[in-house]
Amino acid sequence: MKLTTTVYKYKRSAPWLILLLVTATALLFIFSSRLNLWVSVLGVVLLFSLAVYAALRPKSLFSIRSADERLLTFTPDELIWGTVQMPIQEVEKLKVYIHAFNTFKHSASGNPKKHLYNTEYGDRNSISFVYRGTSHSLIFYLDTFEHYDILIKILQSWRGKGIELTARSAFSDSYIRKNVQWFG
Numbered sequence: 001m002k003l004t005t006t007v008y009k010y011k012r013s014a015p016w017l018i019l020l021l022v023t024a025t026a027l028l029f030i031f032s033s034r035l036n037l038w039v040s041v042l043g044v045v046l047l048f049s050l051a052v053y054a055a056l057r058p059k060s061l062f063s064i065r066s067a068d069e070r071l072l073t074f075t076p077d078e079l080i081w082g083t084v085q086m087p088i089q090e091v092e093k094l095k096v097y098i099h100a101f102n103t104f105k106h107s108a109s110g111n112p113k114k115h116l117y118n119t120e121y122g123d124r125n126s127i128s129f130v131y132r133g134t135s136h137s138l139i140f141y142l143d144t145f146e147h148y149d150i151l152i153k154i155l156q157s158w159r160g161k162g163i164e165l166t167a168r169s170a171f172s173d174s175y176i177r178k179n180v181q182w183f184g
Helices: 014-031 037-056 145-160 173-183
Strands: 003-005 007-010 065-067 072-074 078-081 084-087 091-098 104-107 117-120 125-131 134-140 165-169
Touching: 003 145, 014 037, 072 145, 078 125, 091 145, 104 173, 145 165, 145 173
Parallel strands: 091 165
Antiparallel strands: 003 072, 007 065, 007 134, 072 078, 078 084, 091 125, 104 117, 125 134
8 A cells, every 4th residue: 555646845945035026017107118128028028928827837946836857755654755765653743634636525504415516726734844863844635535535544554553643634534435425
């Protein structure tokens, strides 16, 4: 039993770069009447090019979040992040938060016959722990119900081995399973 998933990383500089781009754009338009026509045109082209680059490149300087190259693997005996293998017995202060798996549909009305539902995404799950004195906090992705189910079984096996962990979820397990039956 094993689950390998994507981890997201955040760039702390990205919001500041976005703010700098917005400020430069505002200043260009405020002072464009005082600038040479060619300088104004060059400024608009440069700012427009940066905005298009930021929108099209998933790993641009302006990307607040991107997928980490290192994958996270859950097994009953260890956590593996990239090339670092961490025996679960050596992991301390383990906290897992399961928001949902991707495209999880759940009833918006409480009545599945009305076919009103909300859809959740699988990129808001998190795990935090301390391994050999270093704290780690990761946001990870759950793609399908099967991935969710495997993760639940792994967490149960950790508890069965006496591993101390805090596990929270946005929805109860029975609620998730009931809505998977209703909406697929």
